Amino acid sequence: MQSKRNLTPTRTMARKYPGVIIPSVQEGTLFVAHRGSMATAPENTLPAFQDAVIFGYSGIETDLKLTSDNEFVLIHDATVDGTTNGTGKVSEMTLAEIRALDAGSWFDPSYAGTKIPTFDEYLSLCRSSSVQPFIELKPSFTVAELEWAIQKIREHGMNAMTTFIAAWDVNLRRVRQADKRMNVTLIAGSQGLSDKVLQNAIEIGNCGVNAYYNDLLPDRVDLFRSNGIEIGLSANDTALEIEDAVNNIGVKTVTTGSYLAP
Template sequence: MTGPLTGPVARPRVVAHRGNSAVAPQNTLAAFEAAARAGADALEIDVRLTADGEVVVLHDDTVDATTNGSGKLADLELREVRLLDAGSWFSPAFAGQRVPTFGEVIDLLRAHKGLDLLLEVKGPWTAQEVRRVTEPLRAAGLADRTVAQSFWPETVAALRDADPGLRRGLLVTTTPDDLVERCRELGVVMCNPMGTVLRDAPDAVAWLHDAGLATAVWTLNEPEHWAAAVALGVDEIITDRPDRLAGWLAGRD
């Protein structure tokens, strides 16, 4: 994946937001396979812990929005989560899709050698907890294909402490004056802003690059937004439509 840069790139990488989530239920193996077929350079996924400390792929802190179950994930054990249908809410064609385990994602990435991982760790995790993702990545030989990121600085710091060599990113919704200093303290290689930052602070990409930080902007789904991001020199575009973005970029080439 992208590391520190000396300047803007000619063509950003395509990052599939929760998989190809416009054509398959988000954060499922079906969406991840669809992203691989669409030509995405990387998957962006969200991980959380179950009540019994297992790592699963889920965006929300409850299972209500994307499964046929209800309640907080942190109150459910893995065996309960795996009984849930994570596909029918999107379309009957995806009935029976399950909330993936992190192990299943690792198996998928090993099968798709050209697909990298942008791993969002949701919420505050300790160094002991994040080893539940860093150690399997190392064991599978996938660490060099991964950037682990979070909105929570304490989680980014825990990733640093658990595996100093694993590349890290900080997710942001604004660009405070001390952002570069904060990134340096955390030792991240990427600072990944919300799309509105490009509108409100169009020089942010340039000064993040000047600080040696790559940028992956989220979540852009329209050609006019892709064009603006390309013009500013972003390194990666996170999108719900990796198929369309890949085609749009190919057309520009």
């Protein structure tokens, strides 16, 4: 699947796109594109996902929302105001209304007419590109809604490769109710690697945790790992911090929209 531009995954891209940097890290690190390659294309759109594939990301993170007619679409905010030419809550708009919006011009006029993608479009791209889906849930989904989302994932043959992520532990507990086998990761956020986050991850079971670089204190990382919890890096960090987290702390997963896979 082609991007709008002819891109070559080399360090020259760091000069061509000032918001993009390639850290030097050891092989085997899983780089996940946060809302796609949001430094080079409008976030949570097919062009951003396509760029992420071309740039060598192994996973693509996106945000799942439901329309008023119960269709899954991908957009970060609860409203369409920030990244489209429309206004209103996603939950109060139909799929047809959502798809009629321009989700690209705010980023650059060359992306005029870019649409908010459907869940099926995203899963199809991930499958055809052998890229892992990382699906953030917020603010709240019912078990029935998650069962439907998981059914769509199964239809695309992506259930073993997909990870649900959330800052609110209740969403991941509901994923567990919907399907105990799904991969899940808790976002620590401002709580850091606290005892509360640890307890939630243990109770959810087989649950990873994503944390910010400044919260990767050695004793806390060791405590989480001693409980069988893998720690990932939630970036918008510097390249040096990513390199330290991977090469010295041993983080295996980096979620970022500004750095390319090495």
